[in-house]
Every structure is written in C-alpha cells, then in structure tokens.
Amino acid sequence: MATTKVEALSLNAITKTFGELTANDAVSFSVHQGEVVALLGENGAGKTTLMNILFGQYTADSGSVAVFGQTLPPGNSREALNAGVGMVHQHFTLADNLTVQENITLGSRPLLSPRLGRSAARAKIIALSERFHLAVSPDARVGSLTVGERQRVEILKALYRDVRVLILDEPTAVLTPQETDDLFATLRLAIADGLSIIFISHKLHEVMAIADRVVVLRHGKVTGGARTQDTDTKALAAMMMGVEAVPPQVAPANPGAALMELQGVSTPDVGNAPGLRDVTLALRAGQIIGLAGVSGNGQAALADVVGGLRAAAAGQVVLNGAPVQSWSPRTAVRSGIARIPEDRHKTGTIGDFDLTENAILERYKTAEFSTAGWLNWRKSRDFAEGIISKYDVRCPGADTPIRLLSGGNMQKLILGRVLEAGPQIILANQPVRGLDIGAVNYVHSQLLAARDRGAAVLLISEDLDEVMALSDVIHVIADGRLSPGFERGSMTPAQLGVWMAGQGFDKEMAHAS
C-alpha cells in the first residue's frame, strides 16, 4: 500500500537511563498513517522501555514523543490515550469476571456519570466487530473466552477508543497459525482505514508478512532499518543479533530404552479443558517427542500428568519399568524429571523471590541445599551464580527479584534450575513462547544437547514449525486423544493439520472396525 505522508507518530532522540544502564540511547523513528512498522530486537534491547515511554508510563531523560505533530507531555498515559495511542500488551489487561462490553467500556467513561450509555456502546462495539471481523459476543464473560478471543477484545477495546496508533506487543505469541491469519486480516482492514501500527515480534516471517518497514533495536540504539520489500529474514536476524543467527543443527537421533511410559492414561475434563482419553506414549532415551496440536486440546492435562501435578484416573504411569505409586510434583522431580512449565510468570517462578530463591525452588529440601530443615544460603547462592554464568542469565546479581528479568533470562534460569540436576526426562511445555530468536536458538540447542547425552525429551508446542524442526517423533493431540507417532519428515504440515483438526482419528477408528 502506498503510504501517505502524514506522520502519525514520531519519537525524537529518546534517551532513558536506569542507573548505569542506558535502556534507550537517542532512539528516533516515525510511523506514517496507514503504515505498519515492526520493532525488532532481542530481549533487553530496550523495546519495552521505549513503549513505556511512548505510553507515558516512564518519563524519558531527554527526547520527545509527538502524535500527529503534537508533542505529548511526558509521563502521562492519559494524554497518550487521548491523543489516540493504544496498546495491546502481551499479557492481557482484562477483568475475567466482567463481560466483553464491560471490559471494553471500562475506563473510557468518567467513574461517576449519571448515564451509562450502554446501548450506544453496544451498538458501537457490534459495528466495530463486524467491520474488522473481530467476532466476539459483547455479553460473553471474558473468563470463558479463549486466548485468541481475548486478544480480539483487547483490539476492540483500542478501536473503541478511536486509536490512531496501535502498539501490539508480541500479538502472535499466543495464537495458532489460523488465528494469526485472522489477526493479520483484521490488521489489514484497520490499516486501510488509516490506522498506524507498531508491531513488536520476534517471528521474522510474520514481520515480513505484515510490516511495511522494520526498525531494529539493539543495546538501546536503533541499529538498522529497512523496508520489508528490500530485505529478507536472514538479513533481519543478522541486524537484530549483530551476527547471523544459526539455528541449531539436528543430528540423527539414537533412541534407547523407554524411560517413561503412559499406558492407557485418562484424566477427567477440567472445565472447558479436555482431559486425556486413553493416551499411550513412550518417552525414550535420546529422543525428542514433539506434541503438536491446537491450543487447549489436552496439552495441559498431558503436561500435568508427566509433571506430577495430576494423577491418572485410569491407566498408569510407568517410570523405568515400574508403575508409579503416589504421584506428586516432588516425586516427579526426585524421579529425575526436568519440568519447564508453560507459564514462566505464574507457575515457573515466584516474582518477588530473588534468583537464588527461585533457583532452589524445586530442590530446597535436598541435602544439597538444606540440613535438618535449615537452608544453606551460601550453597544456594553458589548454585544460582553457577546457573547465571553457565546459562548466560543477564541480571544485576543473584539477589535480584526475578520479576525484573526479561522473559528470556527468566527462562534461562528455569533451564539451568532443571538441567543442572542432570535429568533423564525433560518436559518442555512451550519452552520458547514469547522469546526472541537468540533465546529460542539457545533453548533449542540445550534441549538437543540433553537429547544427545541420552535424555528423553517431550516437547509440547503450539508452534508447528518448532515441533517439526526439533522432534524425532511427532504425536498430534486433539480433544484429549493422541495420534500414532510419526517419524521425522514422514508428514507434511498439511497432513499433520488434518490430525490437528481431529480428523485422522475417525479414519483410524473406521479402519479398526
């Protein structure tokens, strides 16, 4: 699309320092009306700080932000909102117990106003959702919506407030490929309407698909920029990391004995989430098993069973040839299962605990870190510092609260925590969700290294590319049922897609009868 010359947003020489650290160093760029600019950068490159300044959460040390030529007063998010800047955060800011309409109108009216204006609001929401293909019922309770639907609510919320510049922080991190396509269709409609978009993402092919222009941020500085039509993913990756990113090479697997087996395991459904239905699966030494599937098809139940959080209602879990008796997270850890949880913030770490306290979270009771109920903080700290240096966790020190770390560094600490014990079985649930390319390659190479030294790896991911790149055997999960295992390279994405939609199972049934 031909970009008009109207400058929707311009950042002029923004500089922000936190003590010694320069988070943003004279960053300047602009977005024209109807243009999509992708902001690329590794974790800690300064993207979040920049967006927080733009949105008035932080005050810049110097520099200014202008929207349609008008300079915004620093440190005032309300002014940014009024000027038409909207943001959809990676972690949604919705109230689960309110309806879609209530969430959308929340905060857009004065707290105490005599008239609620519900019907007008409702009409506007319905009109917007039809115009931009954002199908979601205004009366649905947000708590009952899927992740994809919640994102639509967030976007509707921004459109409802007549945003003219929309910032999307990692919007595709939580979406299936199909949902991503829908999102892009919506965004294209909005662009045609004159909306300007800043698109923050690590997925280079998506950046290439949606953005007109790319701005690369590294160590707080703008280090490059290009029109997407003049560049390719390889060049972008090189700009982002300073060197060319090399995806890890996968050597042929050398599978050994089954270390863990699920035999006919079923679990009850939990709310909307399906449980497992008669799942049989063997995790072999020296092999990566990939679990493909659309979000919410029983992945959580399978991860819980393997990780010790849920017991099998029917069937049994067999570890090293013997059925497990009492199955709990602690027995799972003691049995040598390394668990990388799906949600780093909610289940993987305790935000207000420092790195040391988080590093020993699973094993504080072992003789290594405590004696007779008393913790050995020196050993714990040494352990944490060992992880920090070995796994390259970027942080001010082991006594930093972990919530201050970026997602990638948090994940590196979790990796170190579980891999340092030399686990035989590794459960990696969405291990690279929301991470940048550098961190993704790092996590993947660690998983491959663990496989090559003889560990059994179960990789659960909603990113089919990731599953296909890493897995020696792929199973598809759909509505709690598990497909047969497919050897590496034996299936095309389209063939796997049929199973993901739940269709292969029926054929198999028909075959059997």
Added chain:
Amino acid sequence: MRLEPIKNPSLARSFVPPLIALTATVVIASLLAMVAGANPFSVFGLILKGAFGSKFSILETLNRATPLIFTGLAAAVAFRAKFWNIGAEAQLYAGALMTVVLGTGMLAWPSFAILPVLALMAILAGAIMLLVPALLKTRFGVDEVVTTLLFNFIFLLFISMLLEGPLKDPMGMGWPKSARLIPEARLPRIVDGLRLHWGFALALLSAIGIWIIQTRSTLGYEMRAVGLNKQAAAFAGIPVNTVLVKTALLSGGLAALAGFSEVAGLKGSLTLDLSPGFGYTGIIVAMLALLHPLGVIVAALFVAGIFVGADSMSRAADVPTYLADIMLATALLLMVLAIMLTRFRVVRD
C-alpha cells in the same frame, strides 16, 4: 483519579509518605484534643511522658507491649503466608485457659519444671484452636477470615460460661474469675523490685526466633513461597496445604503465648477482661511492622506507648482515653495509604 504502579520507586518515595502519615496522625489527634478543650502540645507531651517519662512508665509500656508482640507475631507469621488469622483473641484466651487449668494446683511442680510445661501446653491449645479453621480452609475451602473471626465470639462466651461455672474461684466473692495460679506457676520478674516479668524476654526471643525461621529455615522459605505465589509453589512441589496448616499452628501458638504471659506474668488468674482486644490490636501491630518479625517489636512498643501514655494523659489533661484508639486507627489507615503511595502514583485525569 487513577492509580498507576511505579516500577522503580525512588528512595524519597519509600520514606516520605509514611512520615507524612505519622505527621497527619499527630495533626488529626491534635485537632481532636483541641475539640476536647486541651492544648495539643501539652497532650502530646503528657502522652510521651506517660509512656516513656519515668522508670515506672517505661516498665508499664514494656509490660503492655508484651502481649502485643505475641499477637503481632501471630498475625505477621500468618499474613506472610496469606493465611488471614483474625482469631488471635480466641487463641490468646485458649492459652490463658490452659494455663489456669493446669497451673492452679493440678500440676504442683517447682517453677523450672512447671513453667515450660505450661508454656508448651498453652502453645498447643492455641495451635489446636487454629487447626480447625486451617483444616476447614485446606479441605473444604472455607474462608478462614470468617471462621477465625467467629471463633473469637464463640470462645469468649465459652470462657464466660466456664468462669461462671466450673472454673469459678470459690474464694472469689462471687466474681466471675478463676482461682489464682500457684506461686510456682507465676513468671518471675526479670529484676527484683521492677515490675517487668520474663514474658517480655520470651516475647523478644520469639520475635528473633520467628525472624530466623522466616529467613533461614525451609519452613520459612515455604511459608513465604506459598504467600507470594501459591501456584508456582505447588508446581515446584511445595505441599501448599501442609504449609498452611503448619503456619496456622505456629500463628495460633504465638497468640496463645500472649495469654500465658498475661496470666502467669501479670494477672495471676483468668478473667473476661484479660485482653482488651490484644488479638485485634496485634493485626495493627503486624501491619505497622510491614509483617517483619523484628519490626513487630518496634510497632508493639509504639502502640503500647500510645495506650499507656494516653491513660496518664487522660488523668492529667481531662481528655478521654478514646484519643488513643482514634490515634491508632488513624495511624493504621494512613499508614496503609502511605504504603500504597510508596508503590503507586495518583494520576489526575
């Protein structure tokens, strides 16, 4: 008006709001003193003098702080794990009840033997008091705020019944009070001739002990983990429900020590006015201390000082002692507000 979280609060932001809160408390109390017809400066002078002005008043303040340290610790320990124990009052009376049941002649042992047993049995009584709400919470998800709060009323009425019936002192001239403890069961004074008993030392030791447990022991680590993020704690294999029950036992035991120390150290017998709301005031103490066990000592001295000082001020300046309650309530509300302001900024629309 809206609140916005501050990501990197400055040093000034952490200290100025609490100071303003204290100043505002003094100003509001001064206005009330003026309404009561007194000179605010002399009122505060009298409070200060009444609380810390003489050897006698200092000892009185320390005595008054003793039960508040115990109940403050009880609240601080439980709240750290996000277990909302509002029932320290009932647990205090449970400890006191156990002390008079065993200490009025049932066990006739020398002091060095009977006192530790009485303390331990009191702890046990308080712990069991809180075990029921803890199990109701972990087994059936019953809100512990409701159960612990209501237990206060039930248990106080139960004590009242005992004091009118089986525990009534036959020599008590018909007053609803228990028999007196045997001399061996009384906590001795720390220094002969000075009215301060060993309960105060026990309170200080308990605070230090809790501090060490919270920072150094696996149990303290578990309690903090459960309080900060239950889901992550459960994922990592921390037995959340067991930790909550252990926290409850510890909290109930600490509150019961307040009852033991008041009966064995000060009163010598059990009456219904043993505690003028020490259990509830302990919550204020814990909040003012930001749940830090050593801070509880300071906060308890502050609160006790206001109460003791207000008593003597009231006699001298003819201002009702209710001023002390108002000061504490104002201090608590403003302090909670101040703590919020250290973490959020108010934005005007």
